Amino acid sequence: MQKIIPFLWFNNQAEEAINFYISVFKNARILSMNRYTSAGPGPEGSVMSAIFEIEGQTFYALNGGPAYTxxxxxxxxxxxxxxxxxxxxxxxxxxxxxxxxxxxxxxxxxxxxxxxxxxxxxxxxxxxxxxxxxxxxxxxxxxxxxxxxxxxxxxxxx
Known part of the structure; x- marks a missing residue:
């Protein structure tokens, strides 16, 4: 298990970004994806967070809203x-x-x-x-x- 994982905060485009990154790099894949439920705060069914890998490096992505860029x-x-x-x-x-x-x-x-x-x-x-x-x-x-x-x-x- 990788001890330190870069955490990427997206407004609402984490799923699109992850799909883009795994299309750019030959050795890339989605490891897991969690979606918002009716409890929110994001729209139900939209990606809340995901873990993906590029060239052996693990990344964590979050749709956290517009607070950070x-x-x-x-x-x-x-x-x-x-x-x-x-x-x-x-x-x-x-x-x-x-x-x-x-x-x-x-x-x-x-x-x-x-x-x-x-x-x-x-x-x-x-x-x-x-x-x-x-x-x-x-x-x-x-x-x-x-x-x-x-x-x-x-x-x-x-």
């Missing part, structure tokens, strides 16, 4: 191994109203912020040659969606 202070960091994976996740998470941000960050249509990042970025930024790492950082700061080849070219001084 997401902001970029908390984001979901996705390690990607290929440019194809970055491109696919980027496009899917931006679908139907998402917004791209700088340095591989995006906000999906539900307001949740994601970082779609190649694992190579961390390796390049940790290089012992700090001049090389600085070139990689400068290249990343000029990118919206991260580009592995562009980061590697920056590391090589190209």
């Amino acid at each position: 997401f902001n970029p202070a908390i984001s979901l960091f996705v390690n990607c191994t290929t440019q194809e994976e970055i491109d696919e996740l980027w496009d899917k998470l931006l679908a139907d109203g998402g917004r791209p941000n700088q340095c591989g960050w995006l906000t999906d249509k539900f307001g949740l912020t994601w970082q779609i990042v190649p694992v190579q970025l961390g390796q390049l930024l940790e290089d012992k040659d700090r001049t090389k790492a600085a070139r990689v950082m400068a290249a990343m700061m000029n990118m919206i969606k991260l580009d592995i080849k562009g980061l590697e070219n920056a590391a090589a001084g190209q």
Whole structure:
């Protein structure tokens, strides 16, 4: 059992969001879903809470009403191994109203912020040659969606 589980508070679109997220990621599934009864406070039959999993990470979702919204202070960091994976996740998470941000960050249509990042970025930024790492950082700061080849070219001084 996972000890710490991210808890996602939605206004009234938890079921739609969960279905969206499990369609974006290949290894994702709904583990359980609870619906409001006639006792409320949500509409009877609508989702109250649900537990779902993406790539082995468990999430808890709640339709808690409009009291709270997401902001970029908390984001979901996705390690990607290929440019194809970055491109696919980027496009899917931006679908139907998402917004791209700088340095591989995006906000999906539900307001949740994601970082779609190649694992190579961390390796390049940790290089012992700090001049090389600085070139990689400068290249990343000029990118919206991260580009592995562009980061590697920056590391090589190209």
